Amino acid sequence: MISPSANDVLAKQNYLIPITKRPELCFLRGEGHYLFDQDDKAYLDWVQGWAVNTLGHSPQVMQQALIKQSAQLINPSPAFFNQPMLELAELLCENSKFDQVFFTNSGAEANEGAIKLARKWGQKNKSGAFKIITFQHSFHGRTLATMSATGKEAFAPLFEPKVSGFTKVPYNDLAATEAAIDGQTVAIMLELIQGEAGVIPATAEFVAGLDALCKQHNLLLIVDEVQTGIGRTGSLFAYQQYQAAPHIMTLGKGLGGGVPIAAMVIDKAVSCFDYGDQGGTYNGNPLMCAVSAAVLQQVLAEGFLAQVNRVSDYFCRQLAVLAKEFGLGTTRGKGLLLAINTGQLSAPQIVELARDAGLLLNAPREDSLRFMPALTLTEQEVDQGMALLAGVLTTLTAAEQ
Template sequence: MTEQDQFDSLMAIAKRPPIIMTHGKGARLVDQHGKEYLDFIQGWAVNTFGHSPEIVVDALTRQANSLINPSPAFYNGPALDLATKLSKNSCFDRVFFTNSGAEANEGAIKLARKWGCKYRGGAYEIVTMENSFHGRTLATMSASGKPQWKELFEPKVPGFLKVPLNDIDAVDAVVTEKTAAVMLEPIFGEAGVIPASECFLKELRKLTRERGVLLILDEVQTGMGRTGKLFAYEQSGVEPDIMTLGKGIGAGVPLAAVLAKEEVSCFDPGDQGGTYNGNPLMAAVGCAVLDALIEPQFLERVREHGDYLALRLEELARRHGLGTVQGRGLLLALDLKYEIAEAVVERARDWGLLLNAPRPTLLRFMPALNVSKKDIDEMIGILDGVLSVETFSR
């Protein structure tokens, strides 16, 4: 069987280069030909400590030797420990574990609708933002404001009203007695690393409280230290009623969570569940990840290295006449000003650098949270060379 036959055995759900990644360590990935890549994608902000970090390998090994999955009909130690740690380090009281960020957002939508049914006269509508991204289940695609999905998989789940980001008047205009919640990402990742303004988040919190509806923050990409705080909501001083986590909480393994205030946690037995949700194997990793993130100075280093990455990208932008750098911490984007992002990604990959282009004119940078300044400098050097190629000169 040829490599192409193997490639053809998978459904074509993404544009993948003809490369098979075989192993990785830290900031490096290696393909089947032995070629090494400096990885500034890290599974789309998933690999908190890079590839195959000891902290994850050790947690998996220890837990696999004792208990992998007793079924969600029973408590298990790692899930209880992780839920307790998350509650103690956040403003939330209750935790429900899932396997992916999309599943967590689906759970948040269900919880908000259950709350609206019980406490707001059957309210079920959720206000979301244009260009937002909440996952690929049918409900989370319906909640998302991604323009390319407008006609996809119709009919979608009803009850989601879209408004522009950072427009409090637009939110106010669509909130009615049918509204259960407002849901948004603190920083729009797939839309191009676009932050919700601190002013907007504060106004939104005030509005939702005055109108008696819930505020849900999707922190699947921004949570677990990505923006320099454990959770991005801390940077605005706005406490949501429900928050979702994913990606970084598992540092590469399938783990996500819904966190909620006590007064919102209204699921009854049987309303929500999942065969693998909160299994001890994944929860043990989550405990190890959270313990590492709250170590003294770790998040301070994330902020320091995020500032350094932004500085180096701004220098690069000035040198090549590019646009602005946006984002926070180690979730940043560079505006190329021209629709060359995909070509830059391909050329960079040829040169041993892995980058992401969420938009035709944008590059997104999502390195491991323990990325070194040396790796940042190396990345900038490769990207500088790529942008200096005549093909990309303006």
């Protein structure tokens, strides 16, 4: 295969609908923690598909699962059971508090399913209640309903009229949440760490309070773990670090480790879809389920999550060193979903300069860097990335003096 030149990338990008600003790079291969562009330049990847590549780029275990399953069965149709679908559902339920799974292809689709299920449950069990309380600065997806549920200010004027029935209140504000509950409220839906808002964790008191409110008012508690699930925060699921018993959990991103699969996982007590209410052509596809099961088994292996937490602690300590040297903020987040404020420095500018230096980062806000490396990250790779980041910060601070 002949590698595309920069001019080729420029010319062929016109065939794509522009939906985001992309640098003039074309990545041709990935190995573990590194991506390689058309010039074979290596980049240490601390974005990993937006917290998607649980085990890094193209791990052997995923390659083997794809090869093995593709030789057996790829798509029998969602009208039938298939073995990888059943095995993955069992893995998820046996390692969580939940009882049943509905597989989807994206986190937004999983959240759409959660919204539908909550409304159906409200029709059947709560006199038609349909309103869902969500939170300011939240992010739940880009379908019309999930954009309506999202508390991202930039979404507010888009694609009107949106789906009604979502009440947005301040995050980590229990009193405001309680005040928003009325007779038509059926559920409370939240990210346990708001990723797109800049990696803002829910407090323990807030989540425990939401759980109590749901019990008091007969509401469903929905946790959107599309970004936090599958070991990302140092436990298999983030809800396991809180005193709460959600009725519905949504998963995506890390569930497939890089292939398109997501899930809605629920308590059997709230399972109320009638035949035909929910579906999807590729949902529960055996190829994707087999890969996801291989990823999940790696995360469940003895010592895996302990190593995630050890590297997380080391990562935070090294960020603290940079913060002290360059006047950055404190580190926030859990596991290997972390962020730091950049103070007076422009986070998007840091991202651009870091990319030129061979380090891929994300800036969810003008003053925040987000770190989402593969969960297999080592201390040596932390050191490498910190050295690159320190070089960028040195250049920026020198230019401002």
